[in-house]
Protein backbone atom coordinates (compact mmCIF):
# COMPACT_ATOMS: atom_id res chain seq x y z
CA UNK A 514 0.00 0.00 0.00
CA UNK A 515 2.59 2.51 -1.17
CA UNK A 516 0.11 5.29 -2.03
CA UNK A 517 -1.97 4.84 1.11
CA UNK A 518 1.10 5.51 3.25
CA UNK A 519 2.00 8.65 1.29
CA UNK A 520 -1.58 9.91 1.32
CA UNK A 521 -2.08 9.51 5.07
CA UNK A 522 1.34 10.97 5.91
CA UNK A 523 0.91 14.06 3.73
CA UNK A 524 -2.63 14.74 4.93
CA UNK A 525 -1.45 14.40 8.54
CA UNK A 526 1.31 16.91 7.88
CA UNK A 527 -1.04 19.42 6.22
CA UNK A 528 -3.57 19.13 9.03
CA UNK A 529 -0.78 19.79 11.53
CA UNK A 530 1.00 22.57 9.59
CA UNK A 531 -2.17 24.61 9.05
CA UNK A 532 -4.07 23.73 12.28
CA UNK A 533 -6.93 22.43 10.18
CA UNK A 534 -8.72 20.31 12.77
CA UNK A 535 -9.64 21.18 16.36
CA UNK A 536 -11.27 19.17 19.16
CA UNK A 537 -14.97 18.41 18.64
CA UNK A 538 -14.98 19.61 15.04
CA UNK A 539 -17.73 18.27 12.86
CA UNK A 540 -16.26 17.94 9.39
CA UNK A 541 -18.35 17.65 6.22
CA UNK A 542 -16.37 16.24 3.31
CA UNK A 543 -17.54 17.18 -0.17
CA UNK A 544 -17.36 13.98 -2.23
CA UNK A 545 -17.53 14.57 -5.97
CA UNK A 546 -17.10 11.00 -7.14
CA UNK A 547 -13.58 11.71 -8.36
CA UNK A 548 -10.33 10.27 -7.01
CA UNK A 549 -9.34 13.34 -4.97
CA UNK A 550 -12.37 13.70 -2.75
CA UNK A 551 -12.64 9.95 -2.15
CA UNK A 552 -8.98 9.79 -1.13
CA UNK A 553 -9.58 12.82 1.11
CA UNK A 554 -12.51 11.16 2.83
CA UNK A 555 -10.49 8.01 3.57
CA UNK A 556 -7.53 10.02 4.85
CA UNK A 557 -9.76 12.00 7.24
CA UNK A 558 -11.47 8.83 8.46
CA UNK A 559 -8.04 7.33 9.12
CA UNK A 560 -6.99 10.46 10.99
CA UNK A 561 -10.22 10.47 13.02
CA UNK A 562 -9.44 6.93 14.17
CA UNK A 563 -5.82 7.68 15.08
CA UNK A 564 -5.65 11.33 16.15
CA UNK A 565 -5.27 12.21 19.83
CA UNK A 566 -8.27 14.55 19.59
CA UNK A 567 -11.89 13.65 18.93
CA UNK A 568 -13.75 14.93 15.85
CA UNK A 569 -16.46 13.71 13.51
CA UNK A 570 -16.44 13.16 9.76
CA UNK A 571 -19.32 12.79 7.37
CA UNK A 572 -19.68 12.96 3.61
CA UNK A 573 -21.99 14.72 1.20
CA UNK A 574 -22.39 15.00 -2.55
CA UNK A 575 -24.07 17.76 -4.51
CA UNK A 576 -25.64 16.50 -7.72
CA UNK A 577 -25.39 19.23 -10.36
CA UNK A 578 -26.29 17.03 -13.31
CA UNK A 579 -22.72 16.61 -14.50
CA UNK A 580 -21.75 13.08 -13.52
CA UNK A 581 -21.23 10.80 -16.52
CA UNK A 582 -23.17 8.03 -14.77
CA UNK A 583 -25.26 7.67 -11.60
CA UNK A 584 -23.25 8.21 -8.44
CA UNK A 585 -25.66 6.28 -6.22
CA UNK A 586 -23.47 3.09 -6.26
CA UNK A 587 -21.10 5.06 -4.03
CA UNK A 588 -23.52 4.42 -1.19
CA UNK A 589 -22.19 0.89 -0.64
CA UNK A 590 -18.65 2.31 -0.25
CA UNK A 591 -19.93 4.78 2.33
CA UNK A 592 -21.82 2.06 4.16
CA UNK A 593 -18.70 -0.12 4.19
CA UNK A 594 -16.85 2.74 5.90
CA UNK A 595 -19.70 3.37 8.32
CA UNK A 596 -19.81 6.99 7.25
CA UNK A 597 -23.02 8.96 6.87
CA UNK A 598 -23.44 10.14 3.29
CA UNK A 599 -25.87 12.85 2.24
CA UNK A 600 -26.57 12.93 -1.48
CA UNK A 601 -28.63 15.86 -2.76
CA UNK A 602 -29.73 17.05 -6.14
CA UNK A 603 -29.31 20.81 -6.46
CA UNK A 604 -32.41 21.94 -8.33
CA UNK A 605 -30.96 25.40 -8.99
CA UNK A 606 -27.99 23.84 -10.83
CA UNK A 607 -30.32 21.72 -12.96
CA UNK A 608 -32.28 24.84 -13.86
CA UNK A 609 -29.01 26.55 -14.76
CA UNK A 610 -28.13 23.63 -17.05
CA UNK A 611 -31.42 24.12 -18.84
CA UNK A 612 -31.29 27.92 -19.04
CA UNK A 613 -27.59 28.29 -19.83
CA UNK A 614 -26.16 24.94 -20.95
CA UNK A 615 -22.83 26.55 -21.86
CA UNK A 616 -22.28 28.32 -18.54
CA UNK A 617 -18.74 28.68 -17.24
CA UNK A 618 -17.00 27.37 -14.15
CA UNK A 619 -17.49 30.63 -12.26
CA UNK A 620 -21.29 30.31 -12.35
CA UNK A 621 -21.22 26.56 -11.76
CA UNK A 622 -18.95 26.81 -8.74
CA UNK A 623 -21.05 29.65 -7.31
CA UNK A 624 -24.11 27.42 -7.44
CA UNK A 625 -22.16 24.53 -5.94
CA UNK A 626 -20.80 26.70 -3.13
CA UNK A 627 -24.31 27.80 -2.21
CA UNK A 628 -25.51 24.17 -2.14
CA UNK A 629 -22.45 23.04 -0.16
CA UNK A 630 -22.97 25.63 2.58
CA UNK A 631 -26.65 24.83 2.71
CA UNK A 632 -26.01 21.09 3.20
CA UNK A 633 -23.17 21.69 5.67
CA UNK A 634 -25.51 23.91 7.72
CA UNK A 635 -28.14 21.21 7.85
CA UNK A 636 -25.53 18.60 8.83
CA UNK A 637 -24.54 20.81 11.75
CA UNK A 638 -20.94 20.92 10.47
CA UNK A 639 -18.51 23.66 11.46
CA UNK A 640 -15.80 22.58 9.00
CA UNK A 641 -16.02 21.84 5.27
CA UNK A 642 -13.15 19.80 3.78
CA UNK A 643 -12.41 20.42 0.11
CA UNK A 644 -10.49 18.08 -2.20
CA UNK A 645 -8.06 20.50 -3.86
CA UNK A 646 -4.71 18.81 -4.42
CA UNK A 647 -1.11 19.97 -4.74
CA UNK A 648 -1.71 20.05 -8.52
CA UNK A 649 -4.61 22.47 -7.98
CA UNK A 650 -2.47 24.71 -5.77
CA UNK A 651 0.30 24.84 -8.40
CA UNK A 652 -2.12 25.51 -11.23
CA UNK A 653 -3.89 28.21 -9.21
CA UNK A 654 -0.54 29.90 -8.53
CA UNK A 655 0.34 29.95 -12.24
CA UNK A 656 -3.19 30.90 -13.33
CA UNK A 657 -3.45 33.79 -10.89
CA UNK A 658 0.04 35.04 -11.74
CA UNK A 659 -0.43 34.86 -15.50
CA UNK A 660 -4.11 35.65 -15.94
CA UNK A 661 -5.16 37.85 -13.01
CA UNK A 662 -1.90 39.60 -12.09
CA UNK A 663 -1.94 38.33 -8.52
CA UNK A 664 0.67 36.19 -6.81
CA UNK A 665 -1.69 33.81 -5.02
CA UNK A 666 -2.72 30.16 -5.02
CA UNK A 667 -5.46 28.84 -2.69
CA UNK A 668 -5.87 29.13 1.08
CA UNK A 669 -5.03 25.90 2.91
CA UNK A 670 -7.30 26.97 5.78
CA UNK A 671 -9.75 29.84 5.69
CA UNK A 672 -13.28 30.81 6.71
CA UNK A 673 -16.36 30.99 4.57
CA UNK A 674 -17.42 34.56 3.82
CA UNK A 675 -20.22 34.37 6.38
CA UNK A 676 -17.76 33.08 8.97
CA UNK A 677 -19.98 30.05 9.60
CA UNK A 678 -17.45 27.43 8.43
CA UNK A 679 -13.76 26.74 8.49
CA UNK A 680 -12.78 25.64 4.99
CA UNK A 681 -9.84 23.26 4.89
CA UNK A 682 -7.85 21.72 2.03
CA UNK A 683 -5.99 18.77 3.58
CA UNK A 684 -4.71 17.53 0.19
CA UNK A 685 -2.48 20.57 -0.26
CA UNK A 686 0.67 18.38 -0.20
CA UNK A 687 -0.90 15.44 -2.06
CA UNK A 688 -0.39 15.11 -5.82
CA UNK A 689 -3.03 13.63 -8.09
CA UNK A 690 -0.61 10.84 -8.84
CA UNK A 691 -1.03 9.80 -5.21
CA UNK A 692 -4.85 10.12 -5.12
CA UNK A 693 -5.14 8.15 -8.39
CA UNK A 694 -2.69 5.52 -7.10
CA UNK A 695 -4.55 5.26 -3.81
CA UNK A 696 -7.99 4.80 -5.43
CA UNK A 697 -6.54 2.13 -7.74
CA UNK A 698 -4.87 0.37 -4.78
CA UNK A 699 -8.10 0.31 -2.78
CA UNK A 700 -10.33 -0.33 -5.80
CA UNK A 701 -12.60 2.68 -5.27
CA UNK A 702 -15.22 3.18 -8.01
CA UNK A 703 -14.81 6.60 -9.64
CA UNK A 704 -17.60 8.63 -11.21
CA UNK A 705 -16.06 11.38 -13.35
CA UNK A 706 -17.98 14.49 -14.34
CA UNK A 707 -18.45 15.56 -17.97
CA UNK A 708 -16.14 18.49 -17.46
CA UNK A 709 -13.14 16.24 -16.90
CA UNK A 710 -13.19 15.66 -20.68
CA UNK A 711 -13.23 19.38 -21.53
CA UNK A 712 -10.35 20.46 -23.77
CA UNK A 713 -8.91 23.82 -24.71
CA UNK A 714 -9.22 25.27 -21.20
CA UNK A 715 -6.61 27.28 -19.33
CA UNK A 716 -6.54 24.51 -16.75
CA UNK A 717 -5.74 21.92 -19.39
CA UNK A 718 -2.98 24.10 -20.86
CA UNK A 719 -1.39 24.57 -17.43
CA UNK A 720 -1.61 20.83 -16.73
CA UNK A 721 0.10 20.06 -20.01
CA UNK A 722 2.74 22.72 -19.34
CA UNK A 723 3.49 21.36 -15.85
CA UNK A 724 3.43 17.79 -17.16
CA UNK A 725 6.01 18.64 -19.83
CA UNK A 726 8.27 20.34 -17.29
CA UNK A 727 8.00 17.36 -14.97
CA UNK A 728 9.35 15.06 -17.65
CA UNK A 729 12.74 16.76 -17.39
CA UNK A 730 12.46 17.77 -13.72
CA UNK A 731 10.23 15.51 -11.60
CA UNK A 732 10.53 17.97 -8.68
CA UNK A 733 8.83 20.88 -10.43
CA UNK A 734 5.62 20.61 -8.43
CA UNK A 735 7.37 20.03 -5.11
CA UNK A 736 9.48 23.09 -5.82
CA UNK A 737 6.42 25.21 -6.61
CA UNK A 738 4.80 24.08 -3.37
CA UNK A 739 8.00 24.82 -1.44
CA UNK A 740 8.12 28.27 -3.07
CA UNK A 741 4.62 29.04 -1.79
CA UNK A 742 5.88 28.38 1.72
CA UNK A 743 9.10 30.38 1.32
CA UNK A 744 8.22 33.82 0.00
CA UNK A 745 11.09 36.27 -0.45
CA UNK A 746 9.10 39.47 -0.52
CA UNK A 747 12.24 41.57 -0.94
CA UNK A 748 12.53 40.17 -4.46
CA UNK A 749 8.97 40.93 -5.45
CA UNK A 750 7.35 44.24 -6.29
CA UNK A 751 4.61 44.59 -3.69
CA UNK A 752 5.48 47.87 -2.00
CA UNK A 753 3.26 47.06 0.97
CA UNK A 754 6.01 44.67 2.05
CA UNK A 755 9.00 46.73 0.99
CA UNK A 756 10.86 49.45 2.78
CA UNK A 757 11.09 51.86 -0.14
CA UNK A 758 12.28 54.76 2.03
CA UNK A 759 9.14 56.72 1.14
CA UNK A 760 10.41 60.03 2.67
CA UNK A 761 13.49 60.06 0.51
CA UNK A 762 11.50 59.08 -2.56
CA UNK A 763 8.86 61.74 -2.07
CA UNK A 764 11.57 64.47 -1.93
CA UNK A 765 13.75 63.04 -4.69
CA UNK A 766 10.84 62.17 -6.91
CA UNK A 767 10.24 65.86 -7.62
CA UNK A 768 13.74 66.00 -9.13
CA UNK A 769 13.20 62.75 -10.96
CA UNK A 770 9.86 63.60 -12.53
CA UNK A 771 11.16 65.82 -15.37
CA UNK A 772 13.81 63.18 -16.21
CA UNK A 773 11.23 60.39 -16.29
CA UNK A 774 8.92 62.58 -18.39
CA UNK A 775 11.71 63.24 -20.91
CA UNK A 776 12.60 59.58 -21.11
CA UNK A 777 9.05 58.60 -21.95
CA UNK A 778 8.75 61.19 -24.78
Ligand code: SF4
Pocket residue numbers: 579616617618619621622706708709
Ligand atom coordinates in the same frame (compact mmCIF):
# COMPACT_ATOMS: atom_id res chain seq x y z
S1 SF4 B 1 -15.25 22.04 -14.39
FE1 SF4 B 1 -17.44 21.61 -14.72
S2 SF4 B 1 -18.21 20.95 -12.73
FE2 SF4 B 1 -16.25 21.95 -12.38
S3 SF4 B 1 -16.76 24.10 -11.96
FE3 SF4 B 1 -16.36 23.94 -14.14
S4 SF4 B 1 -18.37 23.65 -15.09
FE4 SF4 B 1 -18.56 23.14 -12.90
